[in-house]
Amino acid sequence: MSRAPLLTVEHLTMRFGGLTAVNDLSFTAYRNEITAIIGPNGAGKTTVFNCLTGFYKPSVGRLTLTPAHGKSFLLERTEGFRIAKDARVARTFQNIRLFSGMSVLENLVVAQHNALMKASAYSLAGLFGLPGYRKAERQAVEIARYWLDKVGLTAHADWSAGNLPYGSQRRLEIARAMCTQPVLLCLDEPAAGLNPKESLELNTLLRDIRKEHGIGILLIEHDMSVVMQISDHVVVLDHGAPLSDGSPEQVRNDPAVIRAYLGAADDEDLPPEIAVPAAGGTH
Amino acid sequence: MTTPPAAAAPALHHHHHVSLSHMVKDSIAAGLLAALLALPLLGFHLLDSAQGLHLDTRFPLVLWAGLIVFGGRLGLSLAGAAIARRMSHQPATAAENVSAAPAKPKPIRKIAGWIMVAVALVLPFLPFSDRNLVDKATLLLIYVMLGWGLNIVVGLAGLLDLGYVAFYAVGAYSYALLSQYFGLNFWVCLPLAGLLSASFGMALGFPVLRLRGDYLAIVTLGFGEIIRVILLNWQDFTGGPNGIASIKRPSFFGLPFTAVSMDGQPSFAQFFGLDFSPDHRIIFLYYLILVLALATNLFTLRIRKLPIGRAWEALREDETACRSLGINPTKTKLSAFAIGAMFAGFAGSFFATRQGFISPESFTFIESAIILAIVVLGGMGSQIGIVLAAILLVGLPEWFRDLQLYRMLAFGGAMVLIMLWRPRGLLSSREPTIRLGDAPEAAE
Numbered sequence: 001m002s003r004a005p006l007l008t009v010e011h012l013t014m015r016f017g018g019l020t021a022v023n024d025l026s027f028t029a030y031r032n033e034i035t036a037i038i039g040p041n042g043a044g045k046t047t048v049f050n051c052l053t054g055f056y057k058p059s060v061g062r063l064t065l066t067p068a069h070g071k072s073f074l075l076e077r078t079e080g081f082r083i084a085k086d087a088r089v090a091r092t093f094q095n096i097r098l099f100s101g102m103s104v105l106e107n108l109v110v111a112q113h114n115a116l117m118k119a120s121a122y123s124l125a126g127l128f129g130l131p132g133y134r135k136a137e138r139q140a141v142e143i144a145r146y147w148l149d150k151v152g153l154t155a156h157a158d159w160s161a162g163n164l165p166y167g168s169q170r171r172l173e174i175a176r177a178m179c180t181q182p183v184l185l186c187l188d189e190p191a192a193g194l195n196p197k198e199s200l201e202l203n204t205l206l207r208d209i210r211k212e213h214g215i216g217i218l219l220i221e222h223d224m225s226v227v228m229q230i231s232d233h234v235v236v237l238d239h240g241a242p243l244s245d246g247s248p249e250q251v252r253n254d255p256a257v258i259r260a261y262l263g264a265a266d267d268e269d270l271p272p273e274i275a276v277p278a279a280g281g282t283h
Numbered sequence: 284m285t286t287p288p289a290a291a292a293p294a295l296h297h298h299h300h301v302s303l304s305h306m307v308k309d310s311i312a313a314g315l316l317a318a319l320l321a322l323p324l325l326g327f328h329l330l331d332s333a334q335g336l337h338l339d340t341r342f343p344l345v346l347w348a349g350l351i352v353f354g355g356r357l358g359l360s361l362a363g364a365a366i367a368r369r370m371s372h373q374p375a376t377a378a379e380n381v382s383a384a385p386a387k388p389k390p391i392r393k394i395a396g397w398i399m400v401a402v403a404l405v406l407p408f409l410p411f412s413d414r415n416l417v418d419k420a421t422l423l424l425i426y427v428m429l430g431w432g433l434n435i436v437v438g439l440a441g442l443l444d445l446g447y448v449a450f451y452a453v454g455a456y457s458y459a460l461l462s463q464y465f466g467l468n469f470w471v472c473l474p475l476a477g478l479l480s481a482s483f484g485m486a487l488g489f490p491v492l493r494l495r496g497d498y499l500a501i502v503t504l505g506f507g508e509i510i511r512v513i514l515l516n517w518q519d520f521t522g523g524p525n526g527i528a529s530i531k532r533p534s535f536f537g538l539p540f541t542a543v544s545m546d547g548q549p550s551f552a553q554f555f556g557l558d559f560s561p562d563h564r565i566i567f568l569y570y571l572i573l574v575l576a577l578a579t580n581l582f583t584l585r586i587r588k589l590p591i592g593r594a595w596e597a598l599r600e601d602e603t604a605c606r607s608l609g610i611n612p613t614k615t616k617l618s619a620f621a622i623g624a625m626f627a628g629f630a631g632s633f634f635a636t637r638q639g640f641i642s643p644e645s646f647t648f649i650e651s652a653i654i655l656a657i658v659v660l661g662g663m664g665s666q667i668g669i670v671l672a673a674i675l676l677v678g679l680p681e682w683f684r685d686l687q688l689y690r691m692l693a694f695g696g697a698m699v700l701i702m703l704w705r706p707r708g709l710l711s712s713r714e715p716t717i718r719l720g721d722a723p724e725a726a727e
Contacts (some may be wrong), residue, residue, distance in 0.1 A: 081606045084607055
C-alpha cells in the first residue's frame with residue numbers, strides 16, 4: 001500500500017517567552033496509519049497537539065493537512081474551532097474533558113453540532129419542529145448509537161457522562177471525537193489510567209477505527225504496550241527536539257531513544273547489546 | 284437517645300455517625316459563640332433618661348440566645364444523624380442506580396407544571412381574587428419571565444450576568460420613547476423593543492467574549508450601571524431622573540380600556556357591551572404577561588432540545604472541549620446573550636405599559652440581583668424551580684408587606700436555609716434533552 005501523507009509538520013517551533021517547548025520538529029503522519037508521538041515527560045508532546053488543534057499558534061513552522069477528498073488546510077493559519085469544523089481534526093484531552101453534566105448520548109449529539117445546526121436552518125426549522133430537522137436529529141442519534149455500540153456504552157446512554165467510570169469516560173471521549181467525522185484523530189494519552197484489560201480493548205478500538213473509517217490517528221502515549229502494538233510509525237521527542245522517527249522496531253532499537261529513556265550519559269556506559277546501532281534508526 | 288451504633292453501620296457510611304458526646308460538645312461551642320456574639324448586641328442597652336444616658340445590662344437575654352443556639356444545633360445534629368442512619372440501611376446498589384442513571388422523566392414535575400398553568404389561567408376569576416391579587420400576580424409573572432430569560436444566559440449557557448436589568452431597561456425605554464416620539468402602539472413596539480434589547484445584548488457580548496466567571500460578572504455589572512447612568516443623565520432624550528410619564532397604556536387589539544370612547548374608537552367595554560370596570564385593564568395586563576411568560580418558557584423548553592441549546596449547555600460545561608468539536612464559541616455566546624436580552628426587552632416594554640411611568644429608579648442593581656437570585660435559587664436551568672423561587676423571593680415579600688420590619692430578616696433567613704439544604708437550588712436535577720429510547724428505531 002502506498003503511503004499518502006495526511007499531515008505534514010515542517011519545522012514546527014513553539015516558544016513560550018524564553019522557553020522553547022518544541023524545537024524544529026518535522027514529521028509526517030500518513031492516511032490509514034497510527035502515528036505515535038512518544039517522549040519523556042516535558043518533551044513537548046502535548047504542545048505539538050495544541051499547535052495542531054489550534055489551541056496554540058506556533059512560533060515557526062508549517063502544518064499541512066491533506067485529506068483524501070477536498071482541499072488541504074494550513075492548520076497554523078486556521079482559527080481554533082475551524083480546525084475541527086472544516087479541516088476535520090478531532091482530539092481528546094490528557095485530562096478528560098467531557099460535558100460531565102450532560103448525558104452520554106448528549107455528548108455525542110453535541111459533537112455533531114455543525115451538521116445539525118445546518119439541518120435546523122440555524123434553529124428556525126428546529127424551533128417549529130419541521131420534518132427535515134427531525135430526520136437529521138434521528139440520523140445524529142443513529143451515528144451516536146453506532147459509536148455507543150463500538151465503545152460498549154449503549155446501556156449507559158442516558159447516564160450523566162460524569163458518573164461513568166474512568167475507563168468508560170476515556171472511551172466516550174474517543175467516541176465523541178469520532179462523531180465529528182474527522183479525517184485525523186488526535187488522542188492525548190488515551191491509555192492513561194486504564195487497567196491492562198481496558199488497555200487491550202483500546203487497542204482493538206483504535207485498530208477498528210483505522211480499518212473501518214480510513215482515517216489517520218495521531219497518538220501521544222506513555223504506555224509502550226499500546227504504542228508498540230498498534231502504531232505503524234513512531235516519532236520520538238526529547239526536550240522539544242525530534243530524537244527519532246521510524247517504525248516501532250526501528251525506534252525501539254535506536255540508541256538515542258534508549259539513552260533518552262534510560263538516562264545513560266554516554267554510549268560507552270550502555271550495555272553492549274543495546275549500544276549496537278540499529279540500521280536506519282535515525283533520519 | 285443512645286450513642287449511635289457507629290460500629291454497626293457499614294464502614295462506608297461511618298462518617299455520618301458522630302457520637303453523642305461529640306454533638307453535645309459541638310453544640311456547647313456553638314452556644315458559647317452565640318452568647319459571645321450576643322453579649323455586645325443584646326447584653327448592653329443604652330437608656331436615655333432624664334438623668335442622661337446610662338447603660339443597662341440584660342444578661343438573661345444573652346443566656347437565652349446561647350441556650351437557643353445550643354438547642355438548635357443539638358437538634359440539627361441529632362436529626363442529621365437519624366437521617367444518615369436511615370440512608371445507610373438502604374441497599375447501596377439501589378442508591379447508586381438512583382444517582383447515576385436517572386430513569387424515565389419524572390411525571391410529577393410535568394403535572395405540577397400543568398397545574399400551575401391551569402391555576403394561572405383561572406386566577407382572575409377565582410372567588411377570592413381581587414384587583415390587588417391580580418396586580419401582585421402580574422408583578423410576580425414579570426419576575427418569572429425575567430427569571431426564565433436570564434436562565435438562558437446563566438442557567439443554560441453558564442455566563443454569569445449581573446447586569447440583566449439593563450436589557451429590561453432598554454426594553455422599557457424603547458417602548459416609552461418609541462410611543463412618545465413616533466406614536467407607535469404597544470404591539471408594534473413589543474418586537475422592536477425585543478430587537479433593540481437583543482442588539483444591546485450583542486453589543487455587551489462582544490467585549491466580554493474572553494471573560495468567564497467572576498470577571499464576566501463584574502463587566503456585566505458595570506454595563507448595567509452604565510445604562511442606568513446614561514438614562515439618568517441624558518435629560519433631553521430620556522427625561523433623566525424625572526423619567527417618562529403618561530406612557531400609552533395597552534389596548535385590546537385597538538380597543539382602549541377607557542370609560543368613554545376616544546377619537547371615535549369604541550372602548551373595550553362598549554365594544555363587548557360590558558359595564559366599564561377598571562379591573563378589565565388589570566386582568567388584560569395579567570393575561571398579557573402570562574402569555575409572554577409562557578412564550579418564554581415554551582421557547583426555552585424547545586431551544587434546549589435544539590443544537591444551539593445543547594451547544595449552550597456544552598459551553599457551560601467546557602468551552603475548550605466545545606472548540607475541539609468545532610463549535611464556534613463566539614457565535615454561541617453571542618446568541619445566548621442576545622436571546623436572553625430579547626426576553627428582558629419584551630418584559631421591559633410590558634413593564635412600561637403596565638406602569639405608565641418609568642424612571643431609572645426601577646432599574647437599579649438590586650433588580651439584577653433579585654433576578655439572578657431567582658435563577659440560582661430555582662436551580663440553574665430548572666423552569667419550575669424558577670417559578671417557585673420567584674414566588675419565594677418576590678411573591679412572599681409582597682404579600683407580607685405588613686410585616687415590614689421582618690421582611691428582610693425572613694428574606695435573608697430563607698436564603699441561608701436554601702443555601703444550606705439545597706446548595707444547587709430548589710430543583711436542581713437535570714433532565715437530558717434526548718434519550719436513546721426517544722428516537723424510534725423503526726422510523727426509516
